[in-house]
Amino acid sequence: MRALLSGYYGKGNGGDEALLATLLQMLPPDVTPVVLSGNPQETQNRYGVEAYERMSFLAVIQALRSCDALIWGGGSLIQDATSAVSPFYYGSMMTLAQKMGLKTVAWAQGIGPLERSVTRWLARRTFAGCTKVSVRDRASAALLSDWQIPHILAPDPVWALESKPVPGFWDLPAPRVAVTLRSHPQLTPARLANLTRALVAFQKATQTFIVLLPFQKAQDLSIAQAIQPAIKDASQILSLEDPQLLKGVFRGVEMAIGMRLHSLIMAASEGCRCFALSYDPKVNRLMEDLDMPGWNLVNLPDDPNAISKTWIEHYANGDPLSSEKIQFLVDRALIHREVLYAALGKN
Template identity: 65%
Template sequence: MRAVLCGYYGMGNGGDEALLATLLQMLPAHVEPVVLSGNPAQTERDYQVQACDRNSFSAIVNAFRQSDAFIWGGGSLIQDATSALSPVYYAGLMELAQRMGLKTIAWGQGIGPLHRRTTQWLAQRTFSGCTAISVRDRASAQLVNQWKLPFTLAPDPVWALQGEPMPGLWDMPAPRVAVVLRPHPLLTPERLDRVIQALVDFQTATQTYLLLIPFHLHQDLDIAKSIHGRLPNASHIVQLRSPYQLKGVFQGVEMAIAMRLHGLIMAASAECRCFAISYDPKVTQLMQDFDIPGWLLEDIPEDAIAMGKTWIDHYANGDPLSKNQIQAVQDRAYAHQELLETALLAASSG
């Protein structure tokens, strides 16, 4: 059977590419994927799958006509915090797939924030038409439960992604610390200056080598360059397109200071000590679920020295998740795979 996979794919975001890689890893062997992508040629090269333009209505309709199932492939697709149009796009595709008779699956979803009543109505309507639903966090589960829909709750699928070694990693100086920052309106120039000064203080005190990882190659690179400019001999900008290698990077670092959700997940799953800077409820919830220390972005210390001392203390005394904790989370994440197998087997037999 054929299934159309839909997410924020082919857009240069490492977290969303990691979700696609995990979905392909978990997809049953009898299912042939067709990926909706912002860069179909690149997606086909990277994953050896068929892809079509996510912005071409005719290409999407043609893919639907030749397919049996449609899968929302993880992440915060239905939310109106960054754009009012994004949920309309994804919900529109889901409704079109349902109208065309495809079995539809919402997989690994993080629903919200939903600030607008119209978005809340649209989300409930769209999820109600799904054949199967899995969500990645308690807040999303609470929403689906309020809608009285059956669902599976499991940790973010990327916990279960199989990583690959990053070429050249072990040739870099050690010990290493990963830094995963992203732009945000609350990360003002003044706050960013403090963060960079704190990183300089931290590196000087610990003599670590900083791996600056722009998860979104277009959005995050300028921040990485700003940090590297202050620490040209003690840092390296790691630009990777492969989500497998992106996860593999964290196998070779002692600690991660990260804003991006999947940066924290990849680091935590590799037994790194993690320190979070939360810009979004999904990051805050991860911090709460796994006792990851950190700050809300708007609450970071006013003093760079105090910030640096906090990181130095965590580097010296902080604890990563244990092997048993990580294994337990990864085992639970495979519930997303079980949901796929059950729903798609029913679709193929039906």
């Protein structure tokens, strides 16, 4: 059996690459993956899979014709908050696959926000036609329940991604704190300046080494480069492309301060204390599920001292998830693997 994997792959986003790596890890061994990617050559080289250009209509049609199943590969693909085009791209492909008679799996989805009635209609119709549906959060599950669409709820599959040790990482000074910020309208220059001043004060008070970890170079690297000179010798920018290495960073980190959902999931799964800076409902859902401290960016304190004191308190007295809780979440995340086996007719 050949399965076409469709997601925001090959675009340099560590979270989406982590979802792809986990999906490949969870696929039944006798299923051949074919990946639609923004950078097919890179995807082919990194994962050793057949890959095609995701925006080439001809390549997509040919790939669909050569496959027996289409898997929507995780993440917030069906939402119209950041892009009105995204739900139509994925929804149209899924509809086409269903008309062609392929098995279709909506895998580990985070649905919404869906602010337009037309995208809600498209999403409802498309999910209803799927062979199997799994979602990663309660809000998505509630939406599908309202639509009376059968589904399975389990934690984000990246909880179960196998991490790899990062060569040379343990040579960096310890203890270490990882920081992952991304460009976003809510991260205004004033807020970034306050976060930078707070980070300087936090570093001086804790004598930690700050690892600035861009998850998507196009959006994150310039922010890391703006912060780094303020901390100079007590920090380093670490750019990694392999999602298993990205997750491996958090093996050697005491605390993570993150905007990106998957930076927080990776950190929590490796036993780090986590502090969230939320720009999106999906981050708030994680904060609620794990009782994770943090702020919505729009409510970030104006006083850098208030920010740094909160971080220092969490660094000194906050608790990471217990090993039992982490194992529970990993085991639950593996339900997404069972969905694949059930949908693709494997025992």
